[in-house]
Amino acid sequence: MEFKDYYKLLGVPRDAPPDAIKKAYRRQARKYHPDVSKETDAEARFKEVSEAYEVLSDPEKRSAYDRLGANWKAGQDFRPPPGWEQAAGFGGGAHGFSSADFNAGGFSEFFESLFGGGFRQTGPGTGRAGGSGFRTRGQDQEATLSLDLETAYHGGRQSLRMGDGRTLAVNIPAGVSDGQRIRLTGQGAPGLGGGPAGDLYLSVHIQPHALYRVEGRDLLLDLPLAPWEAALGSTVTVPTLSGKVDLKIPAGSRAGRKMRLKGRGMPGKTPGDLYVILKIETPPAETQAHREFYERMRRELPFDPRAHLA
Structure with a gap:
């Protein structure tokens, strides 16, 4: 019989970790799945990669297979060493499976010579060899x-x-x-x-929202205020995803202040919060009266926004 290089069939090195073997199998199985593949030899290739995964995904089978050595090449004439099945622990129904559990049409003669006839397939994307030849779970x-x-x-x-x-x-x-x-x-x-x-x-x-930003289970909302609302304090209406609420703005609030509305974030076992971030909007000086008002503020208010930079 011909030796099968299971590592080559999956396209992985002999020292590949289990997650790399699983990833390679899923890629190959997706490519050759007979229900979706247009390859002429899809079913045969699918059986080969499934057989390779059956061996390399099972630590016990992989260890036994590796003991054959790395000198064998795919296609070489192969006979297992004398007493191989008994030494490896797979022959003669060693795992408690009877011949009634097994359909020999699902796997190759090479596989049977190494691991015996009594087995069930394991691992993602596989099922039990059935009376129709091969039965497998579809890919996620x-x-x-x-x-x-x-x-x-x-x-x-x-x-x-x-x-x-x-x-x-x-x-x-x-x-x-x-x-x-x-x-x-x-x-x-x-x-x-x-x-x-x-x-x-x-x-x-x-999707991004026009009003809210999402941070985990919390929501953030920028809340514009007029200067007098921030300076003198006020009560303003705030939109939330569960309805409008009234929020009291303390006198002397500064831009950037963050106020929490507990439990108004995303619902869940532990609901998130809604954080309202205050933004002070400057009214435009569009008329002479508006400009005079700002001039009076400049003269009468002892305010230097850059005093901390001095």
Whole structure:
């Protein structure tokens, strides 16, 4: 029989860490999945990379495979050393699987010669070898779900148009945060041979808002004030995503002061806060009377905004 270089099949070095092996398998499986691939030998290639992942993702099987040494090359005539199955601990149903659990059509003669006939597949993107030859779970998929801030705050249903033409109705939990992932079970790529579909993971992106800035679960709002409102104090109406509230501005407030409205940020188990940042707007001097008023202020108010720079 021919020796199979599982590392070469997945395109990874022999010292590749488990996460690199998983990533390489997912890339190859996505490329050769018979339900989506246009390659003429897609099913055969898919079985090869799945077999490679079956071995290299299992520390016990990988260790046994590595003991064969790195001198073998793909395609070379191969026979396992005498007593290999018993020494490696995989032969004769060593793991408690009976012949009824196994369909030999799913994996190669090379695999059987190393690990025996009794096994089940493990790992992401795989399933059990079935009576039809090969059964596998579909690949998980990812997509971006773009939401306006109001929808993220209140929750609700959102339609999502997928690249394959499907339209999904997504339930949005109230208070979903930017970057949060929503899992839709069974909405990923279809399985092979009757296997279950993968899952779809939606990464939430909250669109910029005209009024609010989002920082974690907190919201920030710039609140313009007239000079006399800041100097003399006042009560002003502040918009929030849950309705308007009255906010008392202390006398002598300066620009940049941050005032907290507790619990008025994004909802959740621990709700965020709304931080109101005061901004003092200067009225325009559009008429002679306005200019004279400013001249009188300059003469009568002992105020130097740059005194701290002296």
